[in-house]
Amino acid sequence: xxxxxxxxxIGVGRLGSGIANRAAAKGQDVIVVDPNPKAFxxxxxxxSGFKVNADSTDMFALEEHCDIKTxxxxxxxxxxxxxxxxxxxxxxxVYAVPRTxxxxxxxxxxxxxxxxxNVKAIYPFDLTLVKYNEIEQDERK
Amino acid sequence: MHIVIANGDSDAAYIIDMFxxxxxxxxxxxxxxxxxxTLMERKHVAVTIGDxxxxxxxxxxxxxxxxxxxxxxxxxxxxxxxxxxxxxxxxVKKCICAVSNPANVDLYKKLGIDVVISxxxxxxxxxxxxxxxxxxxxxxxLDNEKIVMIEATLLPKYWICDQAxxxxxxxxxxxIAYVVRNYNFIIPNGDLVLRPMDTxxxxxxxxxxxxxxxxxxxxxxxVEEKPEEPAAEVKEExxxxxxxxxx
Numbered sequence: 001x002x003x004x005x006x007x008x009x010i011g012v013g014r015l016g017s018g019i020a021n022r023a024a025a026k027g028q029d030v031i032v033v034d035p036n037p038k039a040f041x042x043x044x045x046x047x048s049g050f051k052v053n054a055d056s057t058d059m060f061a062l063e064e065h066c067d068i069k070t071x072x073x074x075x076x077x078x079x080x081x082x083x084x085x086x087x088x089x090x091x092x093x094v095y096a097v098p099r100t101x102x103x104x105x106x107x108x109x110x111x112x113x114x115x116x117x118n119v120k121a122i123y124p125f126d127l128t129l130v131k132y133n134e135i136e137q138d139e140r141k
Numbered sequence: 142m143h144i145v146i147a148n149g150d151s152d153a154a155y156i157i158d159m160f161x162x163x164x165x166x167x168x169x170x171x172x173x174x175x176x177x178x179t180l181m182e183r184k185h186v187a188v189t190i191g192d193x194x195x196x197x198x199x200x201x202x203x204x205x206x207x208x209x210x211x212x213x214x215x216x217x218x219x220x221x222x223x224x225x226x227x228x229x230x231x232x233v234k235k236c237i238c239a240v241s242n243p244a245n246v247d248l249y250k251k252l253g254i255d256v257v258i259s260x261x262x263x264x265x266x267x268x269x270x271x272x273x274x275x276x277x278x279x280x281x282x283l284d285n286e287k288i289v290m291i292e293a294t295l296l297p298k299y300w301i302c303d304q305a306x307x308x309x310x311x312x313x314x315x316x317i318a319y320v321v322r323n324y325n326f327i328i329p330n331g332d333l334v335l336r337p338m339d340t341x342x343x344x345x346x347x348x349x350x351x352x353x354x355x356x357x358x359x360x361x362x363x364v365e366e367k368p369e370e371p372a373a374e375v376k377e378e379x380x381x382x383x384x385x386x387x388x
Contacts, residue, residue, distance in 0.1 A: 057217070057218055059244065059248065080218070081194075081222070082194055082216070082218040082219050082221065082222035083218045085218075085221070085222050085225065086217075086218045086221050086222070086252075089221075089225075089252045089253075090248075090252070093251065093252055093253075094248070094251065094252075106195070106196075108195070108196035108197075108226075108230075109222070111229065111230065112222075112225050112226065112229055112230075
């Protein structure tokens with residue numbers, strides 16, 4: 001049974017730690033996963049969630065340490081698009097996670113998650129481009 | 142047949158040797174410039190340099206509608222991404238994905254990869270096969286492990302020896318393909334009586350493999366010791382007693 005209040009953040013870089021800090025501050029049950037223990041330094045001192053130091057492509061870690069079956073949301077933001085793609089498939093097809101957000105640097109990878117249930121992709125490249133266009137338009141005005 | 146070999150090193154070279162014939166068209170992609178150079182020099186094949194999980198590289202290598210895509214990257218997730226990209230964006234007919242973690246074999250199949258190969262997984266299966274019932278029973282999985290062919294040599298202690306096929310109650314979900322007796326092949330019918338040291342080749346679905354193996358390996362002593370089913374009258378008597386108690 002999925003717990004809407006439970007968020008798993010996989011990959012604790014700048015974006016991952018930012019999302020985890022924000023979710024924990026809102027009162028969500030947060031679990032962060034990263035194979036590098038130093039990655040957790042980016043979390044706030046007040047971060048109240050669990051830190052799992054493990055390889056996220058290891059199903060044992062996801063099941064036993066994160067209990068992914070009960071997650072309401074999984075945010076996948078590792079620095080490796082191929083790992084992110086794989087985890088998006090696992091969340092959707094193996095664990096039927098109600099909401100999965102996945103980050104891709106390569107927009108071509110996004111096409112590969114189209115049609116996957118409850119998976120949404122975000123692209124820093126596209127977001128930057130949109131922001132750039134906004135700035136350009138503002139300056140013209 | 143159009144075969145794409147993505148990444149790999151000595152394993153890629155071996156596969157190139159195997160399939161580099163007039164009937165096949167080979168496309169080789171490799172992310173390592175040094176390996177690509179070696180393959181070009183030694184195997185005399187054109188190599189597209191780049192990572193096979195990038196759309197642009199697969200496009201440059203023209204893998205559209207290839208018959209087979211073999212991904213031999215070192216990391217399992219890279220193989221997954223390459224196969225998925227080839228399948229979804231380039232309509233490759235069959236993707237073969239090598240994985241180093243044997244636990245990923247079933248998982249990757251579940252995620253949509255056609256064929257997943259792990260050397261550790263194959264090794265473990267082979268060891269299991271060789272250690273099975275004095276090496277006299279072997280099984281081979283076909284069609285992506287949906288079908289299993291079991292080869293069993295009958296020892297005199299097996300209860301199916303000296304029995305006609307029609308009388309032994311052979312499981313319905315399996316079929317004896319042929320019997321080898323003294324180097325002769327026999328296509329069996331119900332009247333054939335199996336003899337010790339006959340070799341049976343049985344085809345069945347993967348999910349029935351354990352049941353068939355158990356059936357083949359049953360020993361005469363086990364069958365004789367098996368308690369007989371209670372007679373119909375006894376069953377009826379028990380039922381009537383239960384009914385009386387309930388009343």
